Every structure is written in C-alpha cells, then in structure tokens.
Amino acid sequence: QRVMIAMALACNPALLIGAAMVALVVVFALISAVWTPYNPTEVTPGRLLPPSTAHLMGTDGFGQDIASRVLVGARSCLLVGVVAVGIGALLGVPLGVTAAVNQHSWLGTVIMRATDIVYAFPALLLAIILAAARGSGSTVTAMTAIGIASIPAFARVSRGAALQVLSQDYIIAARSAGTTPGGIAWRHVLPTSLRWCSSRPRSVSGWRSSPRRH
Numbered sequence: 001q002r003v004m005i006a007m008a009l010a011c012n013p014a015l016l017i018g019a020a021m022v023a024l025v026v027v028f029a030l031i032s033a034v035w036t037p038y039n040p041t042e043v044t045p046g047r048l049l050p051p052s053t054a055h056l057m058g059t060d061g062f063g064q065d066i067a068s069r070v071l072v073g074a075r076s077c078l079l080v081g082v083v084a085v086g087i088g089a090l091l092g093v094p095l096g097v098t099a100a101v102n103q104h105s106w107l108g109t110v111i112m113r114a115t116d117i118v119y120a121f122p123a124l125l126l127a128i129i130l131a132a133a134r135g136s137g138s139t140v141t142a143m144t145a146i147g148i149a150s151i152p153a154f155a156r157v158s159r160g161a162a163l164q165v166l167s168q169d170y171i172i173a174a175r176s177a178g179t180t181p182g183g184i185a186w187r188h189v190l191p192t193s194l195r196w197c198s199s200r201p202r203s204v205s206g207w208r209s210s211p212r213r214h
Contacts, residue, residue, distance in 0.1 A: 037148035038065035040072045080143050087147025095191050099155065100162030101185045107126025112159070115152035123149035158193040177208045 037056070044063035051058045095111050102108040121129075127145035134141055135164060146207065165188060168207035174184055 023179030025074045025077060028071050029078045032068075032075045033072035036065075036068040036071050038068045040064060040068040076139060080139065080146065083143040084146035085149060087144065087149030088154045091147075092151040093158040093193055094158075094190070095151070096155035097162045097185050097190050100159045100166060101181050103163070111155070115155045118148065119152035121149065161193040163190045165189050195212065 007110070035047065035082070042064060042118075044058055046055075047061055047063045049055055049059040049063075055065050057070065060066055060069070095115065099108040099111040102111075123146050125141055127151050130141045130145050131138075162185075166184075171184060171188060174188065179187075
C-alpha cells in the first residue's frame with residue numbers, strides 16, 4: 001500500500017504539491033500550539049517593517065508580526081476545516097441514508113427537498129445570517145455556517161451510495177429474513193456509505209463548487 005501511495009504521488013505532481021502544502025499547514029499549526037515569535041494580536045509602533053531577523057516576514061499596518069499571525073492562522077484553518085466537515089458528515093450522511101431507505105415514502109422526499117433549500121444558500125450568506133442571529137461574528141459562526149452549507153453535499157453523496165447498496169442481493173436477502181429498514185440502514189447501508197464518502201472527498205466538495213444544474 002505504501003508503494004502504491006508513493007507511485008500515485010510520483011505520477012501526479014499536483015497531488016504531491018497539494019500534499020506538501022497541507023503538510024506545511026499542519027506543521028505551522030502544531031508549532032503555533034506551543035510557540036509563536038510574538039503575540040499575534042499585539043499592536044506595536046513598528047508598522048510595515050520589512051522582513052528581518054527580528055520579524056521573519058515583517059509586520060503589517062498595525063505593527064503585528066506577520067509570521068506569528070501566519071502560524072496562528074494555520075491552526076484556525078485546520079480547526080475550521082475539521083469541524084465544518086465533521087458537522088456536514090455527522091448530519092448529512094445519516095440524512096442521505098435515511099432518504100435512500102425511505103426513497104418511496106414522503107420522508108425521503110422531504111429530506112431531499114430540505115437539503116435542496118439549504119443548498120440554495122451560499123456558505124457566506126449562512127455565515128452572515130448566523131452572525132446576525134448571534135449578534136457577533138466569530139470562528140464558531142464560520143465553522144457552523146460552512147458545516148451547515150456542506151450538509152447537502154454529504155446527503156446527496158451518501159444517498160447515491162446507499163441506493164447502490166440497497167440494490168445488492170444481500171440487502172434483498174436481509175429484507176426477506178425480516179430485517180427492519182432501520183436495521184438494514186444501521187448494519188449494512190450506513191457503514192458502506194461512510195466508506196464511500198471518506199474515499200471520495202472531491203465528490204463531496206465538488207457539490208459546493210460545481211455550477212447549479214436545473
């Protein structure tokens with residue numbers, strides 16, 4: 001498996017560059033958890049200083065050390081990404097599986113129409129709405145907005161995977177044996193859908209970046 005991963009990286013320069021950039025962000029985030037050159041929010045008189053031994057990346061218009069802010073920003077980026085994807089997966093995958101199991105009933109229709117409504121709102125608009133409701137904008141608001149905006153993507157991908165699983169012979173055998181729809185969803189459909197979604201991150205993110213189809 002390691003050889004296959006190495007061959008995939010060697011044959012795909014874009015994948016190699018992307019992996020290196022992600023690894024760099026992770027390293028910056030780990031470093032910022034224990035050390036930063038300066039307080040990233042401290043305002044000092046030394047504004048717009050060029051890079052030097054004291055400030056490796058210089059300072060911004062408020063005299064804040066740019067290197068420190070980059071380190072702390074990497075940590076925030078990872079936190080937002082992990083939490084937002086976690087919210088989308090924890091809510092979207094069960095909804096997609098439920099919609100697939102109940103595809104011929106009103107429940108499946110309601111779930112998918114609800115995800116269509118959420119999908120119509122961009123993540124930025126959801127963040128503005130949540131910020132107005134909470135009275136202030138914060139990282140938590142951004143994470144929540146991005147997570148909610150990604151629920152339809154996970155729901156659609158997991159529903160497609162669940163429909164493929166439900167057409168298999170062992171699912172038909174489970175139904176013949178008297179297994180309830182909830183038991184089939186929990187024992188067979190949900191684990192397979194989770195593996196399908198985790199192995200196709202581009203499919204999930206593509207729902208947010210692709211043009212709308214009518």
